[in-house]
Amino acid sequence: MSRISKEQVKHVAHLARLAITEEEAEMFTNQLDAIITFAEQLNELDTENVQPTSHVLDMKNVMREDQPEPGLPREVALKNAPDQKDGQFRVPAILE
Amino acid sequence: MALFDHKISELKQMLHRKEISVSDLVDESYKRIQEVDGKVEAFLTLDEERAREKAKQLDNEIGKKDTYGLLFGMPIGIKDNIVTKDLRTTCASKILENFDPIYDATVMRKLEEAEAITIGKLNMDEFAMGSSTETSAFKKTKNPWNLEAVPGGSSGGSAAAVSAGEVPFALGSDTGGSIRQPAAFCGVVGLKPTYGRVSRFGLVAFASSLDQIGPITRTVEDNAYLLQVISGLDPMDSTSANVEVPDYISALTGDIKGLKIAVPKEYLGEGVSRESREAVLAALKVLEGLGAEWEEVSLPHSKYGIATYYLLASSEASANLARFDGVRYGYRSDNAETLIDMYKQTRAEGFGNEVKRRIMLGTFALSSGYYDAYYKKAQQVRTLIKKDFEDVFEKYDVIIGPTTPTPAFKIGEKIDDPLTMYANDILTINVNLAGVPAISVPCGFANGLPLGLQIIGKHFDESTVYRVAHAYEQATDFHKQKPEL
Numbered sequence A: 001m002s003r004i005s006k007e008q009v010k011h012v013a014h015l016a017r018l019a020i021t022e023e024e025a026e027m028f029t030n031q032l033d034a035i036i037t038f039a040e041q042l043n044e045l046d047t048e049n050v051q052p053t054s055h056v057l058d059m060k061n062v063m064r065e066d067q068p069e070p071g072l073p074r075e076v077a078l079k080n081a082p083d084q085k086d087g088q089f090r091v092p093a094i095l096e
Numbered sequence B: 001m002a003l004f005d006h007k008i009s010e011l012k013q014m015l016h017r018k019e020i021s022v023s024d025l026v027d028e029s030y031k032r033i034q035e036v037d038g039k040v041e042a043f044l045t046l047d048e049e050r051a052r053e054k055a056k057q058l059d060n061e062i063g064k065k066d067t068y069g070l071l072f073g074m075p076i077g078i079k080d081n082i083v084t085k086d087l088r089t090t091c092a093s094k095i096l097e098n099f100d101p102i103y104d105a106t107v108m109r110k111l112e113e114a115e116a117i118t119i120g121k122l123n124m125d126e127f128a129m130g131s132s133t134e135t136s137a138f139k140k141t142k143n144p145w146n147l148e149a150v151p152g153g154s155s156g157g158s159a160a161a162v163s164a165g166e167v168p169f170a171l172g173s174d175t176g177g178s179i180r181q182p183a184a185f186c187g188v189v190g191l192k193p194t195y196g197r198v199s200r201f202g203l204v205a206f207a208s209s210l211d212q213i214g215p216i217t218r219t220v221e222d223n224a225y226l227l228q229v230i231s232g233l234d235p236m237d238s239t240s241a242n243v244e245v246p247d248y249i250s251a252l253t254g255d256i257k258g259l260k261i262a263v264p265k266e267y268l269g270e271g272v273s274r275e276s277r278e279a280v281l282a283a284l285k286v287l288e289g290l291g292a293e294w295e296e297v298s299l300p301h302s303k304y305g306i307a308t309y310y311l312l313a314s315s316e317a318s319a320n321l322a323r324f325d326g327v328r329y330g331y332r333s334d335n336a337e338t339l340i341d342m343y344k345q346t347r348a349e350g351f352g353n354e355v356k357r358r359i360m361l362g363t364f365a366l367s368s369g370y371y372d373a374y375y376k377k378a379q380q381v382r383t384l385i386k387k388d389f390e391d392v393f394e395k396y397d398v399i400i401g402p403t404t405p406t407p408a409f410k411i412g413e414k415i416d417d418p419l420t421m422y423a424n425d426i427l428t429i430n431v432n433l434a435g436v437p438a439i440s441v442p443c444g445f446a447n448g449l450p451l452g453l454q455i456i457g458k459h460f461d462e463s464t465v466y467r468v469a470h471a472y473e474q475a476t477d478f479h480k481q482k483p484e485l
Helices: A006-015 A022-044 B008-016 B022-040 B048-061 B106-113 B156-163 B180-186 B220-230 B274-289 B302-323 B339-350 B353-366 B371-393 B418-423 B429-434 B462-475
Strands: B043-046 B075-079 B117-122 B169-174 B189-192 B212-217 B260-264 B293-297 B398-402 B438-446 B449-456
Touching (some): A022 B302, A022 B418, B008 B022, B022 B048, B022 B075, B043 B156, B048 B117, B075 B156, B117 B156, B156 B169, B156 B180, B169 B180, B169 B220, B212 B220, B220 B438, B260 B274, B274 B293, B274 B398, B274 B462, B302 B418, B302 B429, B371 B398, B371 B429, B398 B462
Parallel strands (some): B260 B293
Antiparallel strands (some): B189 B212, B398 B449, B438 B449
16 A cells, blocks of 8 residues: 555645646655655554654753844845845735 | 875975965865866865965965964865855755855854865755765766766765865765765765764754764864864854863874774674675774774664654755745746745756655655654654664774775666665664764775775764774775875
8 A cells, every 4th residue: 555645745745835747746656655665664663652852962942142233234135035126035926 | 195195284384394385285276176076076166266365365474473273274175065155055956056155154164263275165965965966956976986986975075075186175064974975985084073063053954953064084183183173062053062172183092902892783784795894894803903892782773774864854854945935045936926836836946856855755754644653753763773872882982883885886876766875874874863973984995996984982972983093094004095087
């Protein structure tokens, strides 16, 4: 039984904001299915009482003094913008 | 003897005795790039004008200052996922093809303070996702020992450039083996520091809980010099550790009498080639001869590393790479009318297949209904893998095995089969999951291709890793051999 369907792959692509063609959906379905099937070997392990590790070092909230500092100058922040207008990032229509 | 066959310590003396100038070092680098980079294709961008200007400035300072930077006048290559102010930084991706960063990574600031000179930016797998540098959107870097073989990856450009003598050393980054594996394939020395040892500020994030920047060099001593410069707490990276940076160079005593080495049976077993196994057993003999003792141990969860890694790293990547949306920087598609379509087209056109595959896998693993089964499960197995290492380090000083199961494979051989490509990382990946430091040093050849010995240490114990690697290096001459180009 396959672990992931083509419809799911298309849904995941939408969540990830990736346009995919029908051919790519096919390819990713096969490849992701193989990878997920492979990953299911983890189910051999009983992890009932095992704490998850998100971070290897024993550190918690790292704090610093809240001191105001100058931000980026606008022209620097906009330097790599693909499109800009009146000192702001410009994007295509948000509402149809 | 080529200029870059000298160690940093020797080059510095030669500079101070005025036998050479900083400009000579920079010339040597660009001359060699001119000669061989057409074949090796390690560099993506050169910073020649600024490098030569900086060299002149430093030459004028020789004999006039009281103190000199630890890397005074030393030319260095930088992996192209480390941001360099006003110097193109692409991550070998079309989506950042025209990106000129507005700030320097912390490691770049530290190199600047140490008075090193940036020669240029080095090719890599796109966003550091790959084990062969073949997923670069721009060029295929070749292994200097055999131009039909891959240099390894993802820091393939960094390892190949050092191996080919284009720069005496380089920075790479290592998320699942991306410094050690190319170092092994190209016959050079590469260290992945302890997670938190080196600031990640300005390293374009792939998997934030695993990524570390580290040095790729010709010798262990040079490697220690470089780590000395780039290590330390950084207020700009809250995951950089507040742990004192020891003097790594003074750790290179050559004395490993009584050292306790653990050799995991999983690292010499199934899937590891005869050549890799024999090279490691021969290396253990050398270390025994120097007074170390070794015993076989088990890291019982080793085989689960690849699945754990690909779930966790891809999940983190899917979140980290969400920032590439065509709004603030990077490529933007012209083929879209609305904002959502612009995001989708930009990312579809800007990312290559391996990057897309991992974003998809990560998005799936984190998605509602699958999170517990995949992401959380992998985090729990990570705990077990980390504990394997902790248990062994209660009794042993270092863990030793091969860096890779085989020497470098052919270009094109594995690129179409993700799982086969991923399997290549089996010996390096668990080190990242556990967060411990590890080095690869040259330990032999198979069919003319280099092999690497991996030495793994305890958290923040790079000093012992270096001491063992250095003692081994001094007793062998694999590191002195160079590819003919």
